[in-house]
Amino acid sequence: MKLPSRSKSYMIPEYSLTGDLLSFLTCNLQYRYQNKGTLPPSKPVQRWFGEFIHGVLEEAYLQWKYNQTQFPWDWKEDIRPIEDLIDLRLQVRGLYPHDEDLFFSILNQPDEELTIDDLNEHDHKKLASARAEKAINIWGEHLFPLIDSSELLIKGVRTMPNYDENISRSNYYGINGVVDVLTSMKINKSLEQSNLDNFNNKIIAFLKKDSDFRKRIAEYEEGDDYEIIIDYKGMKRPPIKMNDSKAEDKWETHKQQILTYSWLRSKQEDAKPIIAGIIFYLNELVPSKEDLVLIKDELNDGLTDVGYEWQRDVELIENWQEEDKAPELSDEFKIARSIRIINVNEDEKEEALKKFDSVVADIENSLIKEIKGCKIQDAWKADSDERTCSACDFKTFCKNNSVKTKDFKIP
Numbered sequence: 322m323k324l325p326s327r328s329k330s331y332m333i334p335e336y337s338l339t340g341d342l343l344s345f346l347t348c349n350l351q352y353r354y355q356n357k358g359t360l361p362p363s364k365p366v367q368r369w370f371g372e373f374i375h376g377v378l379e380e381a382y383l384q385w386k387y388n389q390t391q392f393p394w395d396w397k398e399d400i401r402p403i404e405d406l407i408d409l410r411l412q413v414r415g416l417y418p419h420d421e422d423l424f425f426s427i428l429n430q431p432d433e434e435l436t437i438d439d440l441n442e443h444d445h446k447k448l449a450s451a452r453a454e455k456a457i458n459i460w461g462e463h464l465f466p467l468i469d470s471s472e473l474l475i476k477g478v479r480t481m482p483n484y485d486e487n488i489s490r491s492n493y494y495g496i497n498g499v500v501d502v503l504t505s506m507k508i509n510k511s512l513e514q515s516n517l518d519n520f521n522n523k524i525i526a527f528l529k530k531d532s533d534f535r536k537r538i539a540e541y542e543e544g545d546d547y548e549i550i551i552d553y554k555g556m557k558r559p560p561i562k563m564n565d566s567k568a569e570d571k572w573e574t575h576k577q578q579i580l581t582y583s584w585l586r587s588k589q590e591d592a593k594p595i596i597a598g599i600i601f602y603l604n605e606l607v608p609s610k611e612d613l614v615l616i617k618d619e620l621n622d623g624l625t626d627v628g629y630e631w632q633r634d635v636e637l638i639e640n641w642q643e644e645d646k647a648p649e650l651s652d653e654f655k656i657a658r659s660i661r662i663i664n665v666n667e668d669e670k671e672e673a674l675k676k677f678d679s680v681v682a683d684i685e686n687s688l689i690k691e692i693k694g695c696k697i698q699d700a701w702k703a704d705s706d707e708r709t710c711s712a713c714d715f716k717t718f719c720k721n722n723s724v725k726t727k728d729f730k731i732p
């Protein structure tokens with residue numbers, strides 16, 4: 322009797338929008354070491370802030386939902402305990418802030434009898450805390466009432482680009498992502514109100530001002546439901562054009578992220594038409610010195626889309642020097658720069674999916690080369706901008722880094 326042999330295991334490779342697409346586009350080789358080699362970055366400060374602000378906003382929303390705390394929230398009473406909670410969660414995962422970003426976690430000092438009152442005004446002004454407070458008090462008040470669901474996991478399957486049964490690992494690949502916030506119905510109703518001008522929801526006011534959004538709304542019957550995808554970014558607003566050809570075009574990749582999310586969401590059973598996405602660039606609410614230098618350059622070079630209409634703010638930034646105190650920018654300027662509306666257009670959505678397919682094809686090509694015995698540095702392209710290379714843990718042995726490491730000494 323012939324015993325049947327067990328069939329080969331069938332595995333579909335999974336790719337995530339933020340973990341794979343954005344990170345591969347930053348630098349292929351760095352992505353290989355960090356994601357495929359599971360070598361975490363030694364100083365993941367950028368990652369810390371991104372995760373921190375997401376965690377704080379998610380927790381703040383849950384607390385608002387259950388306690389209905391009125392805005393503005395008090396930093397010591399309402400916000401600081403949330404920061405502590407999120408900081409501790411991140412510490413468990415090996416993610417720590419810089420000293421200048423966040424006050425130490427009170428709950429993490431079991432030997433010391435510290436209370437929330439031991440915090441002083443100086444600590445209030447630490448960067449991450451200041452941004453968390455502004456994000457909650459400026460946007461939370463307008464965003465939380467519109468939320469339908471948060472931290473929504475979305476998944477989909479696509480055919481493997483350039484599939485070849487002798488070479489490819491699988492005939493399909495999986496895409497996944499987490500939508501920070503999904504708004505539905507409620508925003509729809511608000512837009513239909515006749516007294517729109519009196520309605521003081523800032524998010525709706527920004528949507529109303531967007532002519533493309535108004536055109537999209539007009540395509541639907543009154544009373545139809547639709548959804549808006551919202552994503553938070555712990556960074557400044559990216560420039561609309563890149564001066565450095567090596568740097569990843571974040572403006573474009575963020576748009577692709579929203580468009581791909583909208584495709585994934587549309588595959589879910591309870592989905593309603595997705596008309597637009599909103600990205601909140603939260604660093605704009607409290608820009609750091611490094612952010613201000615970039616904002617100044619981008620305003621001067623015409624590389625940004627929002628800001629010129631606030632002449633006083635533009636002048637303050639133009640006259641500001643790095644050694645000066647940060648300029649007192651108006652709330653209107655900061656708020657307008659922190660929100661970006663991306664309308665979901667079917668053709669652009671198709672283009673974004675093709676782009677995702679081509680990134681997956683590049684990752685799969687490099688993986689297959691490596692599986693066949695090619696050296697890592699030959700299988701994965703090393704190419705990035707100076708800023709990324711200077712913070713990269715692999716710059717000392719990477720052949721193509723943009724930063725000279727001749728001064729590097731082995732202790």
Ligand code: SF4
Binds near residue numbers: 719
């Ligand atoms: S040093 Fe630069 S090019 Fe090399 S792996 Fe790091 S980011 Fe990529």
